[in-house]
Amino acid sequence: MNERDTDTFARFGRRMALIEAEIKNPPRLDVSQIDRYAVRKPASRRAPALAGVALVVAVVVVASLIADRRPAPSATVPAGAGDSSGVPAATASSVPSVAALVPLDPASSPEEPTGPCLSHTTVYDRLRTTIEQEANMSSAVLVGTVSAIGKAQWNTEDGRMPSSEQLEPSQVMRLVRVGVEIVVTGTATGIITVQIPGGLIGCHGFYVGLFAEPKVGSRYLMFLGNVDAGSTEGVVGAREVWAIEGDMVSTAFDGFLPLATVIERARGD
Amino acid sequence: MSAERPTDAGNGRRTVPVQRTTSVRVGEFERAYERHYRDVYRYLLGLTRSPEEADDIASETFERALRAWNRVPEPSLPWLLLTARRVATDRWRRARRLARIRLRVRSQPPTDAGERQTEFWLWFDALAAVLTHRQREVLMLRYQRDLSDEDIGSIMGISASGVRSLVARSLDVLRSHPELL
Numbered sequence A: 001m002n003e004r005d006t007d008t009f010a011r012f013g014r015r016m017a018l019i020e021a022e023i024k025n026p027p028r029l030d031v032s033q034i035d036r037y038a039v040r041k042p043a044s045r046r047a048p049a050l051a052g053v054a055l056v057v058a059v060v061v062v063a064s065l066i067a068d069r070r071p072a073p074s075a076t077v078p079a080g081a082g083d084s085s086g087v088p089a090a091t092a093s094s095v096p097s098v099a100a101l102v103p104l105d106p107a108s109s110p111e112e113p114t115g116p117c118l119s120h121t122t123v124y125d126r127l128r129t130t131i132e133q134e135a136n137m138s139s140a141v142l143v144g145t146v147s148a149i150g151k152a153q154w155n156t157e158d159g160r161m162p163s164s165e166q167l168e169p170s171q172v173m174r175l176v177r178v179g180v181e182i183v184v185t186g187t188a189t190g191i192i193t194v195q196i197p198g199g200l201i202g203c204h205g206f207y208v209g210l211f212a213e214p215k216v217g218s219r220y221l222m223f224l225g226n227v228d229a230g231s232t233e234g235v236v237g238a239r240e241v242w243a244i245e246g247d248m249v250s251t252a253f254d255g256f257l258p259l260a261t262v263i264e265r266a267r268g269d
Numbered sequence B: 001m002s003a004e005r006p007t008d009a010g011n012g013r014r015t016v017p018v019q020r021t022t023s024v025r026v027g028e029f030e031r032a033y034e035r036h037y038r039d040v041y042r043y044l045l046g047l048t049r050s051p052e053e054a055d056d057i058a059s060e061t062f063e064r065a066l067r068a069w070n071r072v073p074e075p076s077l078p079w080l081l082l083t084a085r086r087v088a089t090d091r092w093r094r095a096r097r098l099a100r101i102r103l104r105v106r107s108q109p110p111t112d113a114g115e116r117q118t119e120f121w122l123w124f125d126a127l128a129a130v131l132t133h134r135q136r137e138v139l140m141l142r143y144q145r146d147l148s149d150e151d152i153g154s155i156m157g158i159s160a161s162g163v164r165s166l167v168a169r170s171l172d173v174l175r176s177h178p179e180l181l
Helices: A003-022 A043-067 A131-137 A259-267 B026-048 B051-067 B077-101 B119-130 B133-143 B149-156 B160-175
Strands: A119-126 A140-149 A172-185 A191-197 A199-201 A204-208 A219-225 A236-245 A248-251 A255-258 B018-025
Touching: A003 B026, A003 B119, A003 B133, A003 B160, A131 A219, A131 A236, A131 A259, A140 A259, A172 A199, A172 A219, A172 A259, A248 A259, A255 A259, B026 B051, B026 B077, B026 B133, B051 B077, B077 B149, B133 B149, B133 B160, B149 B160
Parallel strands: A119 A204, A191 A236
Antiparallel strands: A119 B018, A140 A172, A140 A219, A172 A191, A199 A204, A219 A236, A236 A248, A248 A255
C-alpha cells in the first residue's frame, strides 16, 4: 500500500471505528451448557433443517411406543406435591426407583487426572424429540428444587478413574438432593437423590450437554431414567435437566416455554 | 448417563438414538469466543447491514466452531470469518430461492425506531452507494485486526494480489468522494 492509500485507509478507519458503538458484547457463554443451544438462539430457526430428522425420529418413537407401551395409570402423586403454577397435580403412571438419602459425597477423594487443567465438554448432536416423547421415555418427570450438591466422583463400575483413552465427561457424576415440588409423571417421594453427569474433579472440569448446571436453591424440570451400573443403589438417574427461571423452562429444543405448557405436554394433556 | 446409551435396559424402554459428535477443549474455545466474537459480529454487521442477521449468523458461526473446534486452525479468526461468510451466503441463497417462490413480494427495508440513524449507519449507507459489495467487504476485512492479504484472500476466495488490487481500487473510489472520509 503506497503512502496515499495508507492515508486514505487511515481516514476510512477513523470513520469505520464508529462501528464499535454498534457492536454488542458477546452473549454470556455458560460452560456447563456449552452446547449448541447455549450459543444459538432458540430453536425455531432450526426447524426447517431438522424437519427431516424429526420425521425419522417420529417414526422411531412411534415404533418404540407400539413395541413398549407405558403402563396404565395406577397410583397418585404423594401428598405435598403442590403446584405453584396452577397446574393440577399429576396422576402417576410408572414408578421410578425411590431413592434413599444416600451420602452425596464419595467416600474418598476421587483420583485426579494428570496433565494440564482443562475443561472437557461432550456435545451431543441429539436427534430432535418432543417434550411428549421425552416424557414417554422417562420413568418420571418432576419439578424440584436442588437442596444440596455432592462432590464430583467417577461414574465407573469400580468408582476409579478410567484410563485416559476412555476418559469422557459422562464418566464423572454428582449426586444432588432434590425436593420434589411437582410430579409431572411417575411417582416420587418428597426428597430424592438424583445423579447428574459431569462435575469438577480437581482442576479438571467435565460437562455434558442437555444438563443444566445444578445450583442449590434453583428449580429444575427433571426427566428421570435409570442410573448407570457404577452408581449408588437407590439413586435416580437424570436423562435431562432443564433450568426453570420464574415460570419459564429452558427447554433443550424449543427455547423458553411456560412451565404450565411443558407440564401439560409432558403429561400428554 | 443414559444420554449416550442407545437403550435403557432397566425399564425396557428404547431411547432415541444419540450420537456423540465431539469432545472439545472448552477453555480454548471460550478464549477464542471472548476474543473474536466482536470481530465476527463487526464483519457480519458490515456484510449484512442488519444487527439481527449479524447476531444470528455470529451465533451459528460459533456453534459450528464449537462442533469442529479440534479442526479449527490457529489463529482461528480467518476460519471464523470464512465460516461466517459461508453461513451468510447460504442464507442469502435461501432467501433468494424463497423470494422466487413468493411471487414478486418485495422485501421491505428493516423498520426501526430511529436507532439506525446513527452517525455510523448514515455514513455506511452512503458508503454503500459508492462502493460495491466486494469493495466494502475487502476494506472491512482489512480493517480487522491481524488479517494478512492471504487471510483476506482465502475468506473472499481471491488471491492475495487480487486483495491488494481490490483494496487499491476501493481506496481510489473513496478518494473521489472526500465527503466520506
